[in-house]
Amino acid sequence: KQEVTQIPAALSVPEGENLVLNCSFTDSAIYNLQWFRQDPGKGLTSLLLIQSSQREQTSGRLNASLDKSSGRSTLYIAASQPGDSATYLCAVPNTGGFKTIFGAGTRLFVKA
Amino acid sequence: EPEVTQTPSHQVTQMGQEVILRCVPISNHLYFYWYRQILGQKVEFLVSFYNNEISEKSEIFDDQFSVERPDGSNFTLKIRSTKLEDSAMYFCASSLIAGGQTGELFFGEGSRLTVL
Numbered sequence: 001k002q003e004v005t006q007i008p009a010a011l012s013v014p015e016g017e018n019l020v021l022n023c024s025f026t027d028s029a030i031y032n033l034q035w036f037r038q039d040p041g042k043g044l045t046s047l048l049l050i051q052s053s054q055r056e057q058t059s060g061r062l063n064a065s066l067d068k069s070s071g072r073s074t075l076y077i078a079a080s081q082p083g084d085s086a087t088y089l090c091a092v093p094n095t096g097g098f099k100t101i102f103g104a105g106t107r108l109f110v111k112a
Numbered sequence: 113e114p115e116v117t118q119t120p121s122h123q124v125t126q127m128g129q130e131v132i133l134r135c136v137p138i139s140n141h142l143y144f145y146w147y148r149q150i151l152g153q154k155v156e157f158l159v160s161f162y163n164n165e166i167s168e169k170s171e172i173f174d175d176q177f178s179v180e181r182p183d184g185s186n187f188t189l190k191i192r193s194t195k196l197e198d199s200a201m202y203f204c205a206s207s208l209i210a211g212g213q214t215g216e217l218f219f220g221e222g223s224r225l226t227v228l
Contacts, residue, residue, distance in 0.1 A: 032215075032216075034216065034217060036219075041201075041224075042221060042222070043203060043219045043220055043221040043222045044203065044205075044219040045219075046216060046217065046218060049216045091155075091217075093215075096168060097215070098143070098145075098160035098162075098167045098168035099157045099160060099168050099170070100145075100147075100157060100217060101157070102154050102155040102156070104153075104154050105154075
């Protein structure tokens with residue numbers, strides 16, 4: 001049964017700092033991994049999708065890496081800004097592909 | 113940019129009442145999903161829907177729940193007799209192809225259900 005774990009659970013950093021959020025999954029036979037952002041009381045915004053054949057994916061100040069064999073992904077945020085404050089979720093689909101399993105998220109607070 | 117829209121944004125209901133949550137997925141998407149998030153907990157899968165039938169459902173999705181695509185644009189979640197523990201944020205999502213086959217999930221803003 002696939003399980004997704006994210007550490008740390010919460011993170012507080014000063015503005016401008018580069019940071020790394022971690023995600024691990026127990027079953028390495030994944031098709032892809034998706035990172036989301038969730039603001040309080042809001043929906044999930046897709047940030048990056050990494051296919052199983054890819055090692056990394058970049059969008060602006062965000063870079064996500066994937067190491068399937070070790071069951072890990074990282075989300076790197078460069079030059080953090082107060083507007084980056086949110087909860088970041090990683091998620092992987094199950095083997096059949098119709099169900100996506102989410103981690104509990106990392107709550108990020110960037111101080112101005 | 114195409115988006116998934118959900119209504120209502122917030123619904124308060126009495127225990128035992130029926131509730132229908134509505135979603136308009138992205139127009140060219142083929143797979144539709146409902147997820148829920150109880151306050152402070154993980155986002156959890158409820159059901160996926162493709163080609164007018166359920167493709168997968170979780171243990172949560174019991175006989176009290178049903179989904180329907182009544183026309184070419186709407187996708188609904190019905191809870192027949194709400195319980196206190198149904199209080200949660202319900203998210204609709206859609207994808208062009210199934211998530212496991214390299215499909216990217218797009219979520220709506222959610223419908224907050226409060227059962228009193």
